[in-house]
Amino acid sequence: MRQISYLAFAVGYRRISFVLIENEELATWQTSCKAARDVVSAARFTAEFIELLRPNVVVMEDFETGTRKGKQALGVLRAIAAILPGHGVQVIKLSREHLHQTRYDEAASLAVRYPELADKVPSRKFFEKEPHHTVLFEAAALAHSAVEGGAMLLASEM
Numbered sequence: 001m002r003q004i005s006y007l008a009f010a011v012g013y014r015r016i017s018f019v020l021i022e023n024e025e026l027a028t029w030q031t032s033c034k035a036a037r038d039v040v041s042a043a044r045f046t047a048e049f050i051e052l053l054r055p056n057v058v059v060m061e062d063f064e065t066g067t068r069k070g071k072q073a074l075g076v077l078r079a080i081a082a083i084l085p086g087h088g089v090q091v092i093k094l095s096r097e098h099l100h101q102t103r104y105d106e107a108a109s110l111a112v113r114y115p116e117l118a119d120k121v122p123s124r125k126f127f128e129k130e131p132h133h134t135v136l137f138e139a140a141a142l143a144h145s146a147v148e149g150g151a152m153l154l155a156s157e158m
Contacts, residue, residue: 007055007089008143009046011069011076012135016042019139020053021147026114028053031136036072039079046080050087058084059146061138062093092146096138107137110144 005022017031035045050058061067063077084091100106104123111118117140120133 004057005053005055006057006059006143006146007050007053008059008139008146009080010061010135010139010142011036011042011073011080012138013070013073013130015135016045016076017133017136017139018049019136019143020055021143024147026116026140029117029136029139031133036076039075042076043079043083047083047087050084050089055089057090057092057146058087059092059094059142061142062095064093065095067096094142094145096141097145103134103137106141107134110137110140113144114140 003023005020005027007018007020009016009018011017014036015031015033016036017029019029020027030049032045035041060080061069061077063069063074063081067074069077081091081093098106100109104121107117107121111121117136120136122130122134122137124130
């Protein structure tokens with residue numbers, strides 16, 4: 001029996017990432033700067049990986065209930081949300097839960113659960129730019145939250 005696969009998309013400053021979790025294990029991930037340039041590229045990126053990976057559930061941030069995303073990131077999130085209904089997947093929009101003091105602590109915690117990501121854990125000093133893979137861990141957090149929510153979360157979204 002095939003278990004549920006979760007494909008989570010996250011958008012950050014000039015980046016878009018996805019994480020695929022199948023059978024509660026990290027299957028694949030990717031971060032792209034090119035796909036986040038405009039809404040057409042983001043929609044194409046999203047559609048390509050939904051068709052390639054064929055997930056049961058797509059997870060993304062619920063940007064309608066309040067987010068700190070910038071104008072361009074919100075446009076990309078809207079583009080992703082707009083193409084999802086045409087792909088026959090269940091969509092779960094989650095509010096970002098902040099269970100850790102910083103996003104870097106969250107990344108370290110997720111790397112313990114998904115050791116494949118351990119070499120991508122970002123760190124930063126206050127004067128440095130946001131690390132490239134920060135948005136990857138945002139996608140991982142969304143996917144992990146959906147996996148942890150299990151059947152009850154899926155049923156509540158139907």
